[in-house]
Amino acid sequence: xxxxxxxxxxxxxxxxxxxxxxxxxxxxxxxxxxxxxxxxxxxxxxxxxxxxxxxxxxxxxxxxxxxxxxxxxxxxxxxxxxxxxxxxxxxxxxxxxxxxxxxxxxxxxxxxxxxxxxxxxxxxxxxxxxxxxxxxxxxxxxxxxxxxxxxxxxxxxxxxxxxxxxxxxxxxxxxxxxxxxxxxxxxxxxxxxxxxxxxxxxxxxxxxxxxxxxxxxxxxxxxxxxxxxxxxxxxxxxxxxxxxxxxxxxxxxxxxxxxxxxxxxxxxxxxxxxxxxxxxxxxxxxxxxxxxxxxxxxxxxxxxxxxxxxxxxxxxxxxxxxxxxxxxxxxxxxxxxxxxxxx
Ligand SMILES: Nc1ncnc2c1ncn2[C@@H]1O[C@H](COP(=O)(O)OP(=O)(O)OP(=O)(O)O)[C@@H](O)[C@H]1O
Numbered sequence: 001x002x003x004x005x006x007x008x009x010x011x012x013x014x015x016x017x018x019x020x021x022x023x024x025x026x027x028x029x030x031x032x033x034x035x036x037x038x039x040x041x042x043x044x045x046x047x048x049x050x051x052x053x054x055x056x057x058x059x060x061x062x063x064x065x066x067x068x069x070x071x072x073x074x075x076x077x078x079x080x081x082x083x084x085x086x087x088x089x090x091x092x093x094x095x096x097x098x099x100x101x102x103x104x105x106x107x108x109x110x111x112x113x114x115x116x117x118x119x120x121x122x123x124x125x126x127x128x129x130x131x132x133x134x135x136x137x138x139x140x141x142x143x144x145x146x147x148x149x150x151x152x153x154x155x156x157x158x159x160x161x162x163x164x165x166x167x168x169x170x171x172x173x174x175x176x177x178x179x180x181x182x183x184x185x186x187x188x189x190x191x192x193x194x195x196x197x198x199x200x201x202x203x204x205x206x207x208x209x210x211x212x213x214x215x216x217x218x219x220x221x222x223x224x225x226x227x228x229x230x231x232x233x234x235x236x237x238x239x240x241x242x243x244x245x246x247x248x249x250x251x252x253x254x255x256x257x258x259x260x261x262x263x264x265x266x267x268x269x270x271x272x273x274x275x276x277x278x279x280x281x282x283x284x285x286x287x288x289x290x291x292x293x294x295x296x297x298x299x300x301x302x303x304x305x306x307x308x309x310x311x312x313x314x315x316x317x318x319x320x321x322x323x324x325x326x327x328x329x330x331x332x333x334x335x336x337x338x339x340x341x342x343x
Contacts (some may be wrong), residue, residue: 002028002051002161002193007060009046009217020046021217024060028210030160033187033194033307035208035225037201037240043217044197048163051195052084053077064161082110085154089166091146093138099125099149100134106156124152128182144175151182155192162186164196168203180206184307201243205229205306213237226306230274230313230338245302245313267322270299270343271329275312279336285314288335292328294320315342 007024010017020043028034038044049055051062053069062069069080093102103124107117125131128148138146147167154162164183168176184207187194198204204211204225211229212222213236221234229245232238273285280303289296300315318325332339 001030001063001065002026002195003061003063004047004051005061005063007047007050007062008058009043009050009055010058019217021050021057023218026212026219026222028193028195030193031187031191032209033184033196033207035204035211036195036197036214037199037204037211038197038214039199039236042214044199044214045165047214048165048195048197051161051163052081052086082106082157083159084161084163085157085159086163086165087147087150087154087167089169091138091143091150091170093146093149093153095138097137098134099130099136099138099141102138102149103152103156106153110157120156121152124155127155127186128152142175143171144179147171147175147179148182151179151186155186159192161193161195164194166197166199169198169200176203177206183207201229201240204240205244205304207307209307213240226276226309226311229306230276230311245304265321265323266319267325268317268319269325269341271316271318272340272342273314273316273332274338274340275310276338277309277311280310280312284335284337285332288328288331289318292320292324292331294318294325294328 004024004026007021008019009021010019012018024047036044036047046055050057053062057070064080064083067080069077072080094105097105100121103121104117107120112120122131125134128151130145130148130152133141133145138149141149150167168179171179180203183194186192196203196208208225210223211225212219213228213234214220215234215236221228221232221237228237229241232241295318297317298314299317301313303310303312305311318328329339329341
């Protein structure tokens with residue numbers, strides 16, 4: 001488990017302190033994929049570099065499996081860092097070394113025998129699908145292949161944690177997908193904890209279990225990806241969600257012509273229905289509305305997936321006898337749909 005407690009980082013620029021991080025409190029569970037999303041300059045790189053103490057926090061603790069890294073001696077820290085692999089946006093490979101030697105590098109630093117190095121490097125190259133490229137140099141590989149080398153190198157000493165610093169930002173969308181799939185696969189097979197930073201919501205949606213949104217050096221929103229994604233509270237989170245969802249958080253076009261009306265026993269209202277997980281595939285909503293004789297208009301809708309979880313979201317205009325509409329909403333809620341009356 002990783003605990004960042006009351007972390008703060010100030011840089012000194014022209015004798016003046018610039019606060020890059022403040023009041024950071026995050027707990028990351030063993031084996032989860034945790035994403036941090038934020039705009040440029042929000043403090044993401046500083047945050048991830050504080051986890052392995054490439055940047056030393058000005059204040060606060062970085063506790064990994066009960067050990068506060070900020071209290072360790074240089075030698076102890078060096079040892080602790082063997083449990084923390086890292087990959088980078090621009091791969092940081094050694095251009096004058098072969099792919100084999102790039103992956104072997106951390107093993108040689110850890111003084112492994114030649115036989116151990118050979119066997120481990122071959123195993124890692126196989127894992128990332130680059131066995132045939134062992135003798136090539138980084139310049140002979142594509143961006144995606146270079147990142148695969150980065151991943152193999154980061155995993156060489158079998159770390160417990162993998163830090164990903166904008167690992168897919170330099171890659172095209174297809175290559176991004178394949179690298180994210182590889183990371184998710186490694187996480188599933190080995191149980192390694194992955195922490196990644198990104199400015200792309202698609203990356204979070206694709207592989208993360210939980211997400212924290214960072215703005216101006218502070219975590220402004222955090223939680224399970226599905227929850228943050230479907231109910232973004234902060235404006236900045238809503239902007240990130242809009243990158244991947246065509247769902248309008250402001251009024252949709254059709255809604256502009258709508259005003260909730262009630263005449264006598266009749267009522268008209270707008271509801272937002274959220275389907276998450278298996279219920280996405282069940283015809284609950286239409287069944288209930290039909291049974292209760294509630295008429296509906298679909299104003300807006302989206303369907304997609306978060307990591308392995310399918311989800312859908314619809315905005316509907318409901319009209320009918322008030323008691324029927326109320327009962328339909330209550331029944332849908334009781335059957336596992338998230339129904340919110342929004343207008
Ligand atoms: N070495 C440094 N010295 C001084 N200021 C720094 C240093 N590194 C970062 N900063 C400042 O700290 C703040 C956070 O920067 P950081 O690089 O962590 O943000 P980021 O979210 O990773 O941005 P980007 O996505 O553009 O890399 C910024 O105001 C930046 O100018």
